[in-house]
Amino acid sequence: MDATLESSSSPEKLFRTTEEALRFSLNYSLYQQGRALADRLATPAGRKGKGLSGSDGAAQAGMLRRFFDGSTDADYARRLWAWAKTVFTKKEIEQIEAADKNGIIFLEEARRAHAVEQELDQLTTVERAVIVARFALRSLPCHCGRACCAGHRPNPEWEAAIRDVTQAALVSLSGHLSHALVRRKLVEEVFGVKVNLQQLADKASVNKNTVTAHRKIIRVWLSGQKAQPAKGKREAVLAVEGVEAAARLKLDRMLSYLDFIGDE
Ligand SMILES: [Zn+2]
16 A cells, blocks of 8 residues: 555655665665664664665655655655554554654655565566566675674575576576586676686586586576677577566566656
């Protein structure tokens, strides 16, 4: 229901593009994990966490502040609180109320992240996975202080997404003997991880040509390819729509109904 929350003075569009909304939502929930509500209210996640939404976080908070300052729409606030009651406990609601302006900004951020999450949940496993692999952070800062700490730890949600895509990639590689590590690394490469093909081939004890051939198959499956006319010895190539572009198209259509995304 929250996705259709309407207002006579419609809320300021927080995100110009669905991409911004996706980045925000996926990483918002990440930073909320394990944080006490009081802490979240004092410094809502959208504003903190370097590399999360960066300065955008502050800009978003500023926009929300202006929206609520300028809004005389009591009805809007009433519906926001009604939404809050469906996701927070009574005790949490009291805490949020006590936080006053921060509380209402926190609520609006939570509502927006939640609305995007709900749309993501409508996607198939592989569609959702390619979106998460593209927009969620690969790793999170770690402050554990252990001697072995590299200062960051992997984001389990991103890792799960890569696992799902790697699993689904098996279908595109049917008929090929596919090494699990090779498949996984080639999928990771599509989503921005640097991969040394020769080292990967050595590690998996497969021929580098095999790695290169599988790389092509996985890339076409995920990222698609443009049609090419026949030229010389090369045969004509048909256009293929990649899994990622298809998922984005579907999700963008769904997100376009949300009241807080788009130019206005
Ligand atoms: Zn650590």
